[in-house]
Every structure is written in C-alpha cells, then in structure tokens.
C-alpha cells in the first residue's frame with residue numbers, strides 16, 4: 001500500500017534555500033503552517049555546507065560601498081543577461097539577511113574592532129564578501145537549522161528521494177518519493193511546493209560539486225511541464241584542485257593570492273589589467289585555459305594540465321586564520337602545503353546559471369509551485385554569476401518564496417485530494433518500467449559517457465562542431481538509457497536504483513544545456529564560442545526557455561529586463 005501523507009507546504013531540498021524558505025514560512029505564520037522538508041540526503045549534508053568563501057552584501061555605505069554598485073557589478077558580471085529589476089531587489093535585500101543571520105547567532109569573521117569583516121571577491125567593485133573563515137556555508141546552514149528547531153511545525157523527511165511532481169489537470173498536488181532506508185514508495189500531498197534542489201554540477205566529471213548534485217528538481221519541473229531557462233550557461237570556477245576538482249575558494253585570491261603560469265608570470269595582468277586575479281570567473285577561466293593551450297601550463301599525467309595558485313606571500317598566520325580549510329584540503333589531497341608551495345589548479349565545472357523559470361517572486365508558471373536557490377532561474381546571474389552571489393540568492397529567494405507560499409496556503413481551504421491517476425503513473429514508472437527493464441546497458445557506462453561528453457563539448461570554450469556532436473551523443477545516450485537494467489532489486493538503500501533515477505535527470509538537463517548552447521550563436525559570459533566570438537545583443541539579448549515535448553526540448557525565448565543600465569562592453 002502506498003502511504004499518503006499531507007502537509008500545507010512541501011519544501012523540496014534542505015540546502016540554504018530550502019531551510020531559509022521553511023524558516024520564512026514559519027515566521028510569517030508564527031509557526032502555524034504545516035511544513036515538510038524533504039531531502040535525499042541527511043539535512044546537513046546538502047551541498048550548501050560546502051560553500052567556502054562568503055556571501056555578498058552591502059554593509060559599508062559610509063566606507064564607499066553602495067546598493068547601486070552591488071547591482072551594477074552583478075549586471076556587468078552577468079554580461080547584461082541578468083534581469084535588472086531582480087538584481088536591484090537582491091542587492092537591496094541582502095544587508096538585512098546578513099544582520100538577520102547575525103541575530104540568529106552566526107559567527108561571522110570580524111575586524112579587530114569587533115565589526116563584521118568583509119573580503120574581496122571577483123568582479124565586485126568593493127570588498128563585500130561577508131564570511132565565516134572559509135566555511136561560510138557550513139555556519140549559515142547550522143544557524144538556519146538551529147533557528148528552525150525553535151518551531152514545531154516542520155517535519156523532516158531525510159533520505160527521501162523524490163521521483164516526480166504529481167499534478168492533476170495541470171495543477172500541483174504533491175510529490176512521489178522513495179524512503180531510501182526502507183525502499184518504500186510514498187506520496188506527499190501539499191497545497192504548495194518550493195523546489196530548492198540545487199544545481200546539476202555532476203553532469204560533469206570534473207566538478208566542485210557533491211555527488212548528490214544531479215539536477216533532479218530542474219528535471220522534475222521540466223517533466224511536469226514547467227519551462228527551464230538559460231541552461232546553456234555554465235560557470236567554470238578558475239581554481240579547482242588537481243586532480244579531484246575540489247574547490248580552492250575564490251577567497252584565496254580575495255585575500256591576495258596570485259595565479260602563475262609555468263614561467264612564473266602573473267598572467268592575469270595581460271587579460272584584465274585592472275582587476276587581474278579578481279576579474280569575474282568567466283574571464284579568469286578563459287585566460288587560464290588559453291595559457292594552458294598555448295603551452296604555458298604544467299603537464300599532468302591524466303591530461304588535466306594546470307597552473308599555480310600561489311598563496312606563499314600571504315604568510316602562515318593569514319593562511320591559518322582565513323584559509324585554514326584550504327590549507328588542510330591541499331595538504332591532505334595533494335600533499336602541498338600552501339604556506340611553502342603553490343597549489344596546482346585549473347578551471348572546474350562549478351555552477352549552473354540556468355534553472356527553473358520563475359518570476360521575480362520565485363513563482364513558476366504552475367500555480368502553487370515556487371523555486372529558490374540554484375535550482376531556480378530568477379535571472380539574477382544572467383550568463384555569469386559573481387562569486388558570493390549564490391549563497392546570497394538562496395537567502396533572499398528562500399525568504400521570499402517561503403513567505404509567498406505561506407500567504408498562498410493560508411488563503412486556501414479544504415484538503416488536497418490524492419490525484420489517483422498521477423500516483424498510479426508514478427508507481428508504474430518505477431515498478432513496472434524502471435525496475436523491470438532487462439536491458440544490457442549499464443547506467444555507469446552511460447553516466448561516464450555523459451560526463452565525458454559534457455567535459456569535452458560543453459567546456460570553457462565551445463565550437464559549433466563540438467556542440468553538434470554533443471547533441472547527437474545526448475540523443476544516443478537517452479536512447480540507450482531506455483535499455484538499462486537496475487541490477488540491484490533490494491529495498492533498503494538501493495543505491496543502484498537511485499543512481500539510475502539521477503542519471504535520467506542528468507540526461508534531461510544536459511540535453512537542454514547542449515541544445516541551448518548549440519542554438520545560441522554568440523559568446524556571452526559563461527558561454528564562449530570559438531565560431532561566434534562576439535556578444536550579439538541585437539539577436540541574442542534574450543533568455544532561452546526550454547519546454548519538454550515528446551520529440552525532445554522545444555526552445556522559446558523571453559525578454560531581459562533592462563530597466564537600469566544599457567549594455568556596454570565588459571572591461572576589467
């Protein structure tokens with residue numbers, strides 16, 4: 001028997017966006033609204049705990065920072081694809097979020113006089129990265145979780161894997177999920193849903209992201225008929241540790257670290273004379289790949305040629321105080337102590353700018369469904385995100401969507417009736433289709449080929465030829481996926497089944513990213529094409545939307561909000 005459980009609001013995901021949303025809905029209703037927080041991993045294992053460098057906010061107007069400057073930096077960083085009304089709301093909302101976390105007890109790093117400290121970050125015109133050493137995400141998560149425990153109205157569903165969004169006549173009704181510990185199939189009914197499932201970093205084989213970041217929520221929304229937006233824009237972080245891809249935070253450069261090529265030159269002086277290492281990530285990543293391609297990198301046995309991140313001149317005291325975690329990671333994983341030696345790094349798949357299409361309130365086109373955080377595309381980052389703006393986005397739109405959903409459910413009466421047909425379909429998809437497939441294809445081989453395809457054809461630099469080959473490969477992989485077999489048929493922690501489901505989500509997301517990238521004949525932000533090297537505003541100053549059809553993704557476009565600044569050439 002399928003167990004059916006009802007709540008008012010379902011929060012799908014327990015990262016920064018999900019926890020902030022649950023807290024916001026609790027506060028807005030003084031703990032009266034009944035909330036479920038569903039997560040496929042234990043709550044505190046969400047990727048947000050890995051955020052290192054900081055969270056952007058304007059705290060020092062008296063010292064020269066301003067809301068306008070934060071907004072302008074974000075718009076320029078986005079290569080003018082960000083929606084400017086969204087950016088302005090974001091910059092205006094952030095100072096309050098930092099203070100709110102302070103009141104809830106977060107241990108922000110401080111100046112000697114006791115005031116909250118801030119550090120420099122790429123593309124920001126003022127040092128506004130608010131941080132807690134190099135474990136900012138961990139402390140933010142802990143603080144939100146601690147505060148949430150004051151409210152008795154949330155139920156946690158840890159290690160519940162959501163397999164579909166249940167709808168009836170196009171309206172939201174609930175979620176289907178597997179309790180991973182028992183393998184039992186469940187239905188969660190809700191009046192509202194907030195999708196906060198994070199990004200899709202694991203479509204790449206060389207990424208900073210945890211194994212759980214597989215684009216599930218983006219694919220779930222897409223399958224439920226909600227458009228997804230700007231998926232072709234992928235951010236490469238300039239400093240991924242060789243060979244694992246573990247992130248060496250931008251805080252390293254924010255604190256004064258250098259990037260050196262094999263000749264010992266600070267090559268960023270040639271690419272962005274003004275900001276050097278602190279130019280936005282797309283520019284630093286392209287410069288680094290160019291250095292490597294032109295023979296000024298270090299050779300690696302596995303083909304992951306690299307350059308150096310040099311922190312030595314910062315001294316042991318500063319490294320230990322501000323970048324202690326980076327020192328630990330570097331020593332443990334590559335036996336390099338950054339106090340004495342430079343760290344081997346190269347650009348690494350880091351962030352998906354695109355996601356579920358939402359309006360400025362985080363609301364999707366399906367009534368009762370919102371999305372916040374990395375799974376959403378509220379169009380804050382455009383084609384290139386500035387460092388520190390993502391944890392900040394999670395806080396701002398977690399708060400907004402939580403309050404919006406709370407208001408929405410408060411105005412509704414009656415209970416949600418189980419959508420029997422949709423429930424039956426969700427069950428069948430698992431037990432009569434996926435678990436019964438007898439094919440010869442291995443999910444692990446397909447997953448490996450998917451990642452190779454993304455790494456080879458959807459990288460820092462792209463070509464029409466590579467993208468076309470990539471699209472073809474996606475079609476082939478999707479066809480082969482229909483002939484897989486889940487070999488493990490057990491119930492408790494069937495990881496084989498979970499990986500098969502995640503692979504299905506990743507194939508959907510990567511296919512849309514490839515088609516969007518092939519279609520977009522220009523270079524903008526994180527999308528750099530060698531066959532269309534210029535930004536083309538007359539034709540391409542627009543968002544890409546992808547809708548699911550039985551024949552594959554259908555593309556559409558939507559306008560960019562340019563209410564404050566006209567696009568100009570980006571120089572740093």
Ligand SMILES: Cc1cc2nc3c(=O)[nH]c(=O)nc-3n(C[C@H](O)[C@H](O)[C@H](O)COP(=O)(O)OP(=O)(O)OC[C@H]3O[C@@H](n4cnc5c(N)ncnc54)[C@H](O)[C@@H]3O)c2cc1C
Pocket residue numbers: 012013014015016017018038039040041043046047048049050051052053054055056136137160161162163196197198199208209210212213216217247249372373374375387388389390391392394
């Ligand atoms: C190493 C690293 C360092 C970073 N550093 C910074 C930084 O310093 N500053 C900054 O601004 N940004 C940083 N970022 C980016 C930022 O951390 C993320 O974009 C942000 O934390 C994402 O939060 P989220 O709440 O959207 O999702 P996540 O924290 O990724 O959480 C996703 C949640 O969804 C759940 N979920 C997903 N699929 C399912 C499913 N099928 N069923 C049930 N549950 C599901 C997961 O269990 C999880 O709880 C960093 C990212 C990484 C990887």
